Amino acid sequence: MVEKRRIICISCPVGCELDVTLDEGKIVEVEGNSCKLGLDYAEQEIFDPRRMVASTVRVKNGFHPLVPVYTEKPVPKPKIFEVLAELRNIELEAPVAVNDVVIENVLDTGINIIASRDMPKG
Amino acid sequence: MLNKDTYDVVIIGSGPGGLAAAVAAKKAGAEDVLVIERDTELGGILLQCIHNGFGAEIFHEDLPGPSYAQRYIDESLELGVDTLLDTIVLEVTPGRKLYVSSKQHGFFEINARAIVLAMGCRERTRAMIQIPGMRPAGVYTAGTAQRFVNIEGKMPGEKVVILGSGDIGMIMARRLTFEGAKVERVCEILPFLSGLTRNYVQCLHDFDIPLLFQHTVKFIYGKNRVEAVKTVAVDDKWNFVPGSEEIIPCDTLLLSVGLIPENELSRQAGVEIDPITGGPYVDESRQTNVPGIFAAGNVVHVYDLADWVTLAGYEAGKGAAKYAMALRASEVDRIPVLAGNNVHHVVPQTINKSSLEDEEIELQLRVRTPVEERVMIEVHDGQNQIARRLARYARPGEMNTITLKPKNFADVEKASSITVDVNPR
Numbered sequence: 001m002v003e004k005r006r007i008i009c010i011s012c013p014v015g016c017e018l019d020v021t022l023d024e025g026k027i028v029e030v031e032g033n034s035c036k037l038g039l040d041y042a043e044q045e046i047f048d049p050r051r052m053v054a055s056t057v058r059v060k061n062g063f064h065p066l067v068p069v070y071t072e073k074p075v076p077k078p079k080i081f082e083v084l085a086e087l088r089n090i091e092l093e094a095p096v097a098v099n100d101v102v103i104e105n106v107l108d109t110g111i112n113i114i115a116s117r118d119m120p121k122g
Numbered sequence: 123m124l125n126k127d128t129y130d131v132v133i134i135g136s137g138p139g140g141l142a143a144a145v146a147a148k149k150a151g152a153e154d155v156l157v158i159e160r161d162t163e164l165g166g167i168l169l170q171c172i173h174n175g176f177g178a179e180i181f182h183e184d185l186p187g188p189s190y191a192q193r194y195i196d197e198s199l200e201l202g203v204d205t206l207l208d209t210i211v212l213e214v215t216p217g218r219k220l221y222v223s224s225k226q227h228g229f230f231e232i233n234a235r236a237i238v239l240a241m242g243c244r245e246r247t248r249a250m251i252q253i254p255g256m257r258p259a260g261v262y263t264a265g266t267a268q269r270f271v272n273i274e275g276k277m278p279g280e281k282v283v284i285l286g287s288g289d290i291g292m293i294m295a296r297r298l299t300f301e302g303a304k305v306e307r308v309c310e311i312l313p314f315l316s317g318l319t320r321n322y323v324q325c326l327h328d329f330d331i332p333l334l335f336q337h338t339v340k341f342i343y344g345k346n347r348v349e350a351v352k353t354v355a356v357d358d359k360w361n362f363v364p365g366s367e368e369i370i371p372c373d374t375l376l377l378s379v380g381l382i383p384e385n386e387l388s389r390q391a392g393v394e395i396d397p398i399t400g401g402p403y404v405d406e407s408r409q410t411n412v413p414g415i416f417a418a419g420n421v422v423h424v425y426d427l428a429d430w431v432t433l434a435g436y437e438a439g440k441g442a443a444k445y446a447m448a449l450r451a452s453e454v455d456r457i458p459v460l461a462g463n464n465v466h467h468v469v470p471q472t473i474n475k476s477s478l479e480d481e482e483i484e485l486q487l488r489v490r491t492p493v494e495e496r497v498m499i500e501v502h503d504g505q506n507q508i509a510r511r512l513a514r515y516a517r518p519g520e521m522n523t524i525t526l527k528p529k530n531f532a533d534v535e536k537a538s539s540i541t542v543d544v545n546p547r
Contacts, residue, residue: 008320013319013320015322015323051328052174055172056172056275064274064275066272068272070172070186070189080300098188116186116188116189117188117189117192118192
């Protein structure tokens with residue numbers, strides 16, 4: 001069975017509209033991309049859509065009450081809210097350094113969540 | 123407090139433009155570089171932009187705003203850039219003097235050989251787009267809400283309508299959704315997106331947040347707190363389409379309706395503003411019409427990527443360093459000509475040493491008291507004689523002269539000042 005899907009590539013700010021043709025659940029054609037990133041994105045987005053997740057976690061005795069964090073790599077889209085719930089459960093202690101691992105291997109995805117800045121003591 | 127009252131390059135603002143200018147100025151040879159920031163830490167608005175999408179152009183990485191800022195903060199400090207935090211610049215003069223004020227140090231002045239304006243931009247407010255209605259709490263610009271949520275840890279509300287499809291508005295739609303709020307809809311008065319397509323996909327479409335083109339907010343309801351807004355469809359000329367009104371219950375209205383370069387200081391300094399961009403007219407080195415005053419980033423025109431602001435900051439920093447170092451060289455070249463023994467005054471009062479390389483300089487002087495015998499008119503640097511001339515007498519009523527010649531250049535070059543004496547033989 002042939003199926004057509006239209007998706008927008010988010011690999012870069014251009015945002016190409018991709019027309020993806022699937023046959024028997026496999027991609028047979030991608031149209032509309034302007035570079036190779038679009039082909040990879042189509043493959044990923046159709047079979048295992050993922051997103052980078054950025055949020056904040058509470059920090060004790062910090063210059064600010066929160067420290068911003070993000071997933072080192074994109075996480076599966078259906079897990080976004082579970083990842084956010086994990087972040088709500090933890091509290092760090094200042095000082096925190098940029099790239100410190102905040103949660104290792106979050107939800108067994110193999111992906112770490114890391115701090116995106118230094119947070120000195122307040 | 124500062125060690126110096128004069129800097130080669132003073133940068134106003136520590137966002138991506140300001141920090142890039144500081145790094146580039148140092149690398150281009152400026153010795154004393156100072157960044158002035160009104161907030162309590164370096165980084166500017168990048169610190170509240172916790173989402174990814176920064177650094178693709180420059181680092182070929184996908185970084186959040188704070189990580190991107192951290193790289194430039196670290197680099198500036200490693201290069202020895204001085205910083206003044208929690209300090210506001212009150213005025214910049216065309217002669218590049220800055221009047222500044224801080225809670226810690228009070229009011230003081232700083233002189234700059236070159237200045238980089240990197241104040242960024244401000245968000246358009248409710249007043250600027252004149253949304254009719256009541257005046258309850260709960261109407262915020264998207265960037266203000268972003269600071270509340272990402273830095274201060276406070277939620278602006280629970281049921282949200284967003285006006286405008288700018289990037290910060292869409293990013294805040296996702297961010298508020300992440301934190302448990304319900305974003306009812308995003309209205310855009312134009313028939314197309316005003317932010318980046320990728321932000322529509324990953325901020326609105328991913329979370330089924332409705333985006334309505336050619337729609338705006340017609341009225342805000344609420345006594346103390348926003349209770350609802352009335353949205354309406356518009357035609358191509360922005361006329362309301364009768365019968366298309368909808369009342370959307372909500373407690374918060376976010377505005378993402380454009381950014382305006384922040385140029386109050388620029389105007390005071392005599393910097394000419396392009397009415398089209400809202401920012402200074404600049405040349406390729408980002409120099410404004412006022413010599414020695416440069417500008418870079420969103421203060422010049424509003425960018426959609428921070429990476430490009432950084433690149434503009436590099437140009438301005440380089441240009442400012444070049445200007446400052448040329449000025450510093452000319453300052454070293456210029457020395458005073460002092461009136462010594464029995465000399466009332468000398469003109470010129472200063473000379474540029476390098477002009478002596480290929481032309482003579484005549485010094486004109488008048489003595490204080492008459493000497494009716496032979497006198498020696500002498501030029502020296504405090505220790506060594508540079509030139510002398512014999513005169514039959516010296517009288518206050520008759521001007522004397524002595525000429526420095528290119529052969530004196532080697533001696534003058536070493537001097538930090540020269541003095542003319544008229545001594546009896």
